[in-house]
Amino acid sequence: MTDLLKIEHLSKHYPGFSLQDVSFTLKPGRIMGLVGKNGAGKSTILKSMLNIVKPDQGTVTMFGKDFFQNEKACKQNIGVVFGGIDFYPLKKLSAITAVTRTFYPEWDQQKYENYLRQFSLDENKIFKSLSNGMKVKYLLALALSHNARLYLLDEPTSGLDPVSRDEILHIFTHIVKDKEKSVLFSTHITSDLDHCADDITYIQRGQVLKSSDKETFLRSFDYLKSPEDTGELTLEEIMLRTERSDLYETAL
Numbered sequence: 696m697t698d699l700l701k702i703e704h705l706s707k708h709y710p711g712f713s714l715q716d717v718s719f720t721l722k723p724g725r726i727m728g729l730v731g732k733n734g735a736g737k738s739t740i741l742k743s744m745l746n747i748v749k750p751d752q753g754t755v756t757m758f759g760k761d762f763f764q765n766e767k768a769c770k771q772n773i774g775v776v777f778g779g780i781d782f783y784p785l786k787k788l789s790a791i792t793a794v795t796r797t798f799y800p801e802w803d804q805q806k807y808e809n810y811l812r813q814f815s816l817d818e819n820k821i822f823k824s825l826s827n828g829m830k831v832k833y834l835l836a837l838a839l840s841h842n843a844r845l846y847l848l849d850e851p852t853s854g855l856d857p858v859s860r861d862e863i864l865h866i867f868t869h870i871v872k873d874k875e876k877s878v879l880f881s882t883h884i885t886s887d888l889d890h891c892a893d894d895i896t897y898i899q900r901g902q903v904l905k906s907s908d909k910e911t912f913l914r915s916f917d918y919l920k921s922p923e924d925t926g927e928l929t930l931e932e933i934m935l936r937t938e939r940s941d942l943y944e945t946a947l
């Protein structure tokens with residue numbers, strides 16, 4: 696099966712931080728969670744792979760094509776959400792949508808209107824006036840309405856209440872059901888991944904610590920278990936123990 700996304704040796708240097716030699720792949724029909732603590736480099740990976748910030752090195756192959764050589768064509772087939780970016784803050788949602796849909800020949804107005812209803816979004820509102828959770832939902836509605844094959848979402852569930860989070864995760868599961876589309880999303884909320892991730896990529900200090908299917912991922916951290924642990928460690932326990940031992944080693 697051809698990978699929908701293949702990232703190889705992606706690097707980006709900022710003063711005081713380096714993304715180093717990041718490589719991982721995403722197959723069709725999969726939901727991949729990108730985890731790591733604050734500042735680990737999750738957003739930098741998503742921005743570098745999309746050329747929003749220029750990577751120093753590395754290749755990104757999307758739908759079998761070199762992304763940097765075929766940026767326009769690839770972008771037609773991806774749905775992207777970055778939190779914290781207020782495009783057109785003073786415009787009504789209806790005006791933002793009118794501009795957005797002109798970029799996508801595959802825009803599906805019916806689907807978009809269904810999401811507006813499902814997310815209780817009022818198109819007459821000004822973007823800036825939405826709560827953070829509603830902004831995320833609106834950006835998701837846009838990303839989900841042009842029949843993309845790959846969804847790249849930076850913390851799409853942050854700021855959402857548990858019911859809305861559940862709703863979004865349910866949508867992700869529905870998207871990948873046809874085994875042709877995939878979702879890559881970054882999150883701090885490890886329980887999101889317990890519920891719906893097929894694959895997990897764990898980023899620590901700008902590097903990939905582990906990237907694999909969830910079962911292999913969880914088993915590969917068995918060395919963190921203590922004699923009191925009878926069952927599998929949860930993803931949260933794995934992250935807490937890994938980051939704690941990293942802190943301890945750094946302090947020594």
Ligand SMILES: Nc1ncnc2c1ncn2[C@@H]1O[C@H](COP(=O)(O)OP(=O)(O)OP(=O)(O)O)[C@@H](O)[C@H]1O
Binds near residue numbers: 732735738
């Ligand atoms: N434009 C920039 N210029 C300089 N440094 C940057 C820039 N963007 C990000 N960084 C730095 O890169 C590092 C990684 O940031 P990034 O936003 O990728 O982390 P993250 O894992 O997404 O964090 P969070 O979970 O808090 O969103 C941080 O130290 C951050 O300060």
